[in-house]
Amino acid sequence: MRQVVMGLEESRIREVANEGLGRDDVLKFWFGESDEATPEFVREAAMASLQAGDTFYAHNLGLVELRQAIAVYTETLHPGQGATHWLPRLAVTSGGVNGLMLASQALVNAGDEVVVVTPAWPNLVAQPLIMGARVVRVPLKVVQSGPRAGAWVLDMTALLAAITPATRMLVLNAPNNPTGWTLDREQQATILDHCRQTGTWILADEVYERLYFAGDTDNGAASSFLDVADPDDRLIVAHSFSKSFLMTGWRLGWLVLPQELTHAMGKLIEFNTSCAPVFIQRAALAAIQRGDEITPALVAHLQICRDTLVPLLRATPGVTLAEPRGGMYAFFRLDGHDDCLDTAKRLVREAGVGLAPGSAFGAESAGWLRWCFASRDPQRLVQGVERLRAWLARAPGASTGL
Numbered sequence: 001m002r003q004v005v006m007g008l009e010e011s012r013i014r015e016v017a018n019e020g021l022g023r024d025d026v027l028k029f030w031f032g033e034s035d036e037a038t039p040e041f042v043r044e045a046a047m048a049s050l051q052a053g054d055t056f057y058a059h060n061l062g063l064v065e066l067r068q069a070i071a072v073y074t075e076t077l078h079p080g081q082g083a084t085h086w087l088p089r090l091a092v093t094s095g096g097v098n099g100l101m102l103a104s105q106a107l108v109n110a111g112d113e114v115v116v117v118t119p120a121w122p123n124l125v126a127q128p129l130i131m132g133a134r135v136v137r138v139p140l141k142v143v144q145s146g147p148r149a150g151a152w153v154l155d156m157t158a159l160l161a162a163i164t165p166a167t168r169m170l171v172l173n174a175p176n177n178p179t180g181w182t183l184d185r186e187q188q189a190t191i192l193d194h195c196r197q198t199g200t201w202i203l204a205d206e207v208y209e210r211l212y213f214a215g216d217t218d219n220g221a222a223s224s225f226l227d228v229a230d231p232d233d234r235l236i237v238a239h240s241f242s243k244s245f246l247m248t249g250w251r252l253g254w255l256v257l258p259q260e261l262t263h264a265m266g267k268l269i270e271f272n273t274s275c276a277p278v279f280i281q282r283a284a285l286a287a288i289q290r291g292d293e294i295t296p297a298l299v300a301h302l303q304i305c306r307d308t309l310v311p312l313l314r315a316t317p318g319v320t321l322a323e324p325r326g327g328m329y330a331f332f333r334l335d336g337h338d339d340c341l342d343t344a345k346r347l348v349r350e351a352g353v354g355l356a357p358g359s360a361f362g363a364e365s366a367g368w369l370r371w372c373f374a375s376r377d378p379q380r381l382v383q384g385v386e387r388l389r390a391w392l393a394r395a396p397g398a399s400t401g402l
Helices: 013-016 040-051 064-077 083-089 096-107 120-132 156-162 185-198 259-272 278-289 296-315 339-353 379-394
Strands: 090-093 115-119 134-139 167-173 201-205 235-240 253-256 317-319 329-334 369-371
Touching: 013 339, 064 083, 064 090, 064 134, 064 278, 083 090, 083 253, 090 096, 090 201, 090 296, 096 120, 096 167, 096 235, 096 253, 096 259, 115 120, 115 156, 120 134, 120 167, 134 296, 156 185, 167 185, 185 201, 185 235, 201 369, 296 317, 296 329, 296 379, 339 379
Parallel strands: 115 134, 115 167, 167 201, 201 235
Antiparallel strands: 090 253, 235 253, 317 329, 329 369
């Protein structure tokens, strides 16, 4: 086994989840997914596909019908060039994580330098490492005081200084998991222009694009690098059906990439998975064609969840938290509980509350906790805060009682 693989860190989120194995009394907010099932019409499309005998291989890049629907969807969010412009730039992948890994396989050689904005979903750091890259982390910074205390912000000067002609690829995720940090269009344009000068590829994980609450864009979605880039820019954007279409367990995503890379990406897919299962692609086709029946209601509900949880956490003594502009997570600190992995495990055992430790997303966020607020019933969030407060009142080492 390669040493880099042996040295990969196991998921600390699953380490915490293992504390709750066999217990049905734990309120589980540790994983990044809603507890709402995929809509029935999407499931029915998958079943109909199986009943029709769709059990054979598909094109490496995905079903033509699905790619056409994704092209229309992309043009709706990022208008101006027409759906036919997007179609030859699309590759369907077996999940967003598979798409991100494929991008690293396509671009990164052993010994290359890759810059990653952190904290980040651990796969974004691990994937270049698996390819033998040297990863340079550029941490977001935390606002320490004032009305935005607890917010994570980008030090643009530090990021641009880290990206040099020696940098093969920049990886960033915005809206960000776990912090809720977002990029605006001016920042994206600045980063893109700098990467053009250095010859650096950008891998943008935009799977939370639609889960955006700031209301300051025309389409309601977060700003995208696709809005500022030219078709031949060194840019790959990763998307997923998981979050915005309630399809986490289906494992389907797509990449938007320069057209000259599409054929080669198809070859790379062949050597990884051959293709995504046809019945899952049929389900995704139904989801994206009837997305207006899923995503707007989901985003509105997530905003209710966010606006339920965040004020309750902010009103809890000892909590530092900023309202997230995007994503599905509240990211916060508990004064006097700096060992977040131990705290998360204790919360499972002693309070019946399942949260993700911030250290799962990098050393920069050690001491923080991530709470996924994608709950079908917002009252579960209220109950979770009540349990947290009761635990804080009696927990040894707590900095404040209630």
